[in-house]
Amino acid sequence: MAPATPFREVSAAEALELAASGWRILDVREPVEWNEGHIPNATLLPLADLSSRIAEVVPDHDAPLLVHCAVGARSLRASAWLVQNGYTNVASVKASLLDWRRLGGAWEAPEQLLTPAQQRRYSRQVLIPEIGQAGQRKLLDAKVLLIGAGGLGSPAALYLAASGIGTIGLVDDDVVDESNLQRQVLHTSDRVGMPKTESARLTLGALNPETKVVEHRERLDADNVERLIAGYDVIVDGTDNFDTRYLLNDAAVRLRKPVVHGSIYRWDGQVTTFVPFEGPCYRCMYPTQPPPELAPACDVAGVLGVLPGIAGLLQANEVFKLVLGVGETLAGRLLMFDAMSTEFSEVRIWRDPACPACGEGTIQ
């Protein structure tokens, strides 16, 4: 193998001259660093991606390349790799970017939507193109209300808080019971007897102190439903009875709040999303309220612990899409999960023009 062409190490002043004479600038830092500010016409190619992406980014092996990072260490490694792999005209900036900026080098810093701590904490999801800083900002500004801090609410709340949802409200008037712990993973053995909302606040606060947890230690009823949901962007319905589900549906349609619906029974789960006036509502699907014996509670029917885990996380997934405004929600589709056979299936649900809650006769 022929000896590789050596590369130059250049100062900030020399780098400015090379940039002015048209050298291509390669920034080998990480996207998180790039997002905090970068040289305007540089190309981002993180050191870790160099070997896999260089051919696509710089196909011409003789192109003059000015390689920089934050202080000069990664650019040195990148430059060495480049010359070993046939690039003939490489210069590594051995100065820091601060020097570049001090000498008047061009610089572009986007408006910072996140603090440095938030950028670090949420870096793995900020990297996702559909999220980014703007999407993370939306999550941090979002207010999500969970009806029930039990089987469905537990997994949903944990992941919503972890992702940085700014405000999580919890409506539950129950206390932690020993028999809850098999599936309600917000709660712990030493909190038996404690109000569920308080236990949830302790768990979520330890997970993410940045998330504001609002306790609504009451049971949803006709008198409080509108007050409870009014201040929130998305409602996650994990209740255990038809009365509450119809009550919530009608109020959510009136206040135009999307509701992510989940229900479980033994080995089976159902999840869908109701977006008022854009898709069907719960009454479109079931115009008539069924008798209560069709909704046996978990303490009668039994439930596999992982089942609300799966359904609750599918609900959290819907919340993310609603808040971020990306992807396809389950609006208009009822997703059914059979844990016994590990099968997902879905049926379509339609807006009913005659729906008493959101149909043609109602105010839109």
Place this chain on the structure above:
Amino acid sequence: MTTVRIPPVLRETVGGSRSLSASGGTVDEVLADIFANYPALRDRVTADGALSPFVNVYVNDRDVRYRDGMETPVGPDDTVILLPAMAGGAR
């Protein structure tokens, strides 16, 4: 034979089966065939001879309310899904 999926809350009425096979050219005929063998299921989902309004019926993924109701045609490769509302959740 048409496949009829039995939802979990109604399985006790059919000896625990998750799905049954039935014959018939319409939803009505298929369900009549099932009800003949499982009267307990009929008692749970019908009232005065008609299907209760809180039970939705789908042929494959389509709600028969938006097709021809109980007269919606079904073929041997179709799946009829009985789907009453479920409410279990928090507690």
